[in-house]
Amino acid sequence: xxxxxxxxxxxxxxxxxxxxxxxxxxxxxxxxxxxxxxxxxxxxxxxxxxxxxxxxxxxxxxxxxxxxxxxxxxxxxxxxxxxxxxxxxxxxxxxxxxxxxxxxxxxxxxxxxxxxxxxxxxxxxxxxxxxxxxxxxxxxxxxxxxxxxxxxxxxxxxxxxxxxxxxxxxxxxxxxxxxxxxxxxxxxxxxxxxxxxxxxxxxxxxxxxxxxxxxxxxxxxxxxxxxxxxxxxxxxxxxxxxxxxxxxxxxxxxxxxxxxxxxxxxxxxxxxxxxxxx
Numbered sequence: 034x035x036x037x038x039x040x041x042x043x044x045x046x047x048x049x050x051x052x053x054x055x056x057x058x059x060x061x062x063x064x065x066x067x068x069x070x071x072x073x074x075x076x077x078x079x080x081x082x083x084x085x086x087x088x089x090x091x092x093x094x095x096x097x098x099x100x101x102x103x104x105x106x107x108x109x110x111x112x113x114x115x116x117x118x119x120x121x122x123x124x125x126x127x128x129x130x131x132x133x134x135x136x137x138x139x140x141x142x143x144x145x146x147x148x149x150x151x152x153x154x155x156x157x158x159x160x161x162x163x164x165x166x167x168x169x170x171x172x173x174x175x176x177x178x179x180x181x182x183x184x185x186x187x188x189x190x191x192x193x194x195x196x197x198x199x200x201x202x203x204x205x206x207x208x209x210x211x212x213x214x215x216x217x218x219x220x221x222x223x224x225x226x227x228x229x230x231x232x233x234x235x236x237x238x239x240x241x242x243x244x245x246x247x248x249x250x251x252x253x254x255x256x257x258x259x260x261x262x263x264x265x266x267x268x269x270x271x272x273x274x275x276x277x278x279x280x281x282x283x284x285x286x287x288x289x290x291x292x293x294x295x296x297x298x299x300x301x302x303x304x305x306x307x308x309x310x311x
Contacts, residue, residue: 047071049111050095050109050110051111051112052069053067053069053107053111054067055107058103064263067109070256074237077239077255077256078239078241078255079254079256081285082261082266082284087260089134091241091260092212094111097111128157131201132212133201133210133211135214139185139197145181145182146184147182149185150172150199150203153201153204154205157204171200174229175226177195190217192222209239211241211243214226247285247289250288257270257271259277259279259285267283
């Protein structure tokens with residue numbers, strides 16, 4: 034595995050949650066219960082479920098922010114390469130696990146997109162050549178190279194989200210946690226993010242992505258977890274989980290191929306006759 038400058042990147046092992054139960058401070062009941070899963074190089078695990086099913090909380094725990102930054106109580110273990118996330122210094126944690134949320138997270142301190150994306154790696158104390166290489170690669174991955182000189186404050190909401198994601202990618206963490214990263218993007222922007230995730234996974238990164246867009250999950254994930262009131266209700270390959278009728282009872286749409294097959298069956302049409310549907 035290499036970083037953006039082409040230099041070998043230190044392997045950071047697996048990101049693992051084992052029997053994790055987390056309760057926010059002051060909450061009567063936990064938001065996630067007995068979660069266990071593991072992310073290794075090249076894995077893309079999708080999280081889906083209804084609102085308040087525990088997706089964002091799972092992301093916060095996996096990124097080492099809960100209970101570290103927001104309080105609350107955690108049982109079980111959250112580790113990276115066998116080391117507790119809670120025991121890592123802030124800088125070391127950022128180089129191991131990066132997180133992006135649904136809302137844009139720009140610094141407000143930079144006058145160009147290029148400077149915004151470079152902000153994170155500059156704070157890591159990297160050589161200028163490494164910062165530039167990471168920044169340019171991250172911009173290319175999300176399709177914003179031609180906007181490098183633009184003012185982030187003058188971009189659309191979707192473009193600002195892509196800048197935030199590029200800033201995360203420029204840090205080159207081995208594990209990425211993405212909480213609804215395409216919720217404000219149009220189909221073209223969603224496709225760019227999906228393609229970037231696929232490229233990163235092929236390069237050895239591991240990715241946890243919480244999403245309601247089941248078609249996106251179907252195209253990029255190696256495994257999908259469906260949450261129900263903080264517990265894993267479905268767990269398996271995208272082909273299995275995203276076609277399971279239980280998913281709809283959890284408030285999540287089936288992936289398009291499964292919905293088309295159901296509609297075809299209801300209309301008395303042989304699903305095998307639908308082009309592109311397995």
